[in-house]
Amino acid sequence: MSHTAHIPSHRKPRPQRTTKLRAGVAGGVLSTLAVAGTTGAAHAAEPVTETIEMPTLTTELATKVAATADATQQAADTYQLQAEQDAAAAQAAKDAKKAKAKAEAKEKAEKAAKKRAAEERAARSAERTTLSASGSSASASAQSVAPASGSVGTVISFLKAQLGDAYVMGASGPNAWDCSSLVQAAFKQAGVDLPRVSQDQSVAGTPVSLSNVQVGDILYWGGAGSAYHVGVYVGNGQYLDAANPSKGVVIQDLSGYPASGAVRVL
Incomplete structure (x- = not known):
């Protein structure tokens, strides 16, 4: 036995508060966990009762939707039609x-x-020189040609260039002619397209009286539309034509062979 065993200890006894405090803390934590667990369990057990109501497509609603669609289409059609x-x-x-x-x-x-x-x-x-009423004056000026200008001058110049050419029925130049082919070719130089035959040429222009005939007018023998011969008036009572095989292209005096009528194309 220790020699100090009989000596009473002077150390104060260790208080027990710490153990109790720890026990209290532990109890609090457990209580908190227990409460949380109980609450979680309660929430987990509750069923979900919230629902979302979807609109029901009734006949009235469907009619309204269709009417709206028709109105929209009609507006689009109207807009397109207007455009x-x-x-x-x-x-x-x-x-x-x-x-x-x-x-x-x-x-x-x-x-x-x-x-x-x-x-x-x-x-x-x-x-232009008008036809002289005096036959004697025309005879005195035989073989003379009145001056002409412009398109008429072109016609007359072409006709004079053919003087002395032969007359051949159906020929159309350049060195032989019949009456209508010579007239046709002369006016073509001035840009005028005349028919080929005498009958048609006699009605191709504006009819003029023989007393008012002018240089460049077409003279014809026979009836208008049924003429059998044509020539061109060159002034001073004379005309130029492709007369016949014996004369060829010549200038002649109207007093010796009066024309039946005249037409003017220029």
């Missing part, structure tokens, strides 16, 4: 404007052409 009508109207206006401009240009050209034609006729009339 097409606007485009057609714009194109029509454009075409009308173009047609108007074309018509105005044509009218202007026609007026200019008429003015030029009138001026040419006036110039030809001023320079």
Whole structure:
């Protein structure tokens, strides 16, 4: 036995609070866990009762939807139709404007052409020599040709260039002619297309009286539309023609062989 066993210890006894506190803390934690577990279990056990109600497609609602779709389609069709009508109207206006401009240009050209034609006729009339009423004056000036200008001058110049050529029925130049082919070729030089035969040439222009015949007028023998011979008046009571096989192309005096009528094409 220790020699100190009988000596009472002076150490104070260790308080037990720490053990109790720890036990309390542990109990609190366990209590908290228990409560949490109970709450979680309670929530886990509760069924979900919230539902989402979807609208029911009733007949009335379907009708309204269809009506809305029809109205939308009708509006689209109306818009498209209006767009097409606007485009057609714009194109029509454009075409009308173009047609108007074309018509105005044509009218202007026609007026200019008429003015030029009138001026040419006036110039030809001023320079032509009318048929003399005196047979003696015509005889005195035999084989003379009145001056001509412009298109008429072209015709007369061509005819004079053929003087002395042969007459051959059906021939059309350049060194032999019949009466109508010579007249046709002469006027072609001035840009005038005449028919080929005498009958048609006798009605190809404007009829004029023999008392008013002018240089370049076509003379014919026989009836209008049934003529059998043609020539061209060259002034001073004379005409130039492809007469016959014995004469060929010559200038002759009207007093010796009066024409039946005359037409004017220039």
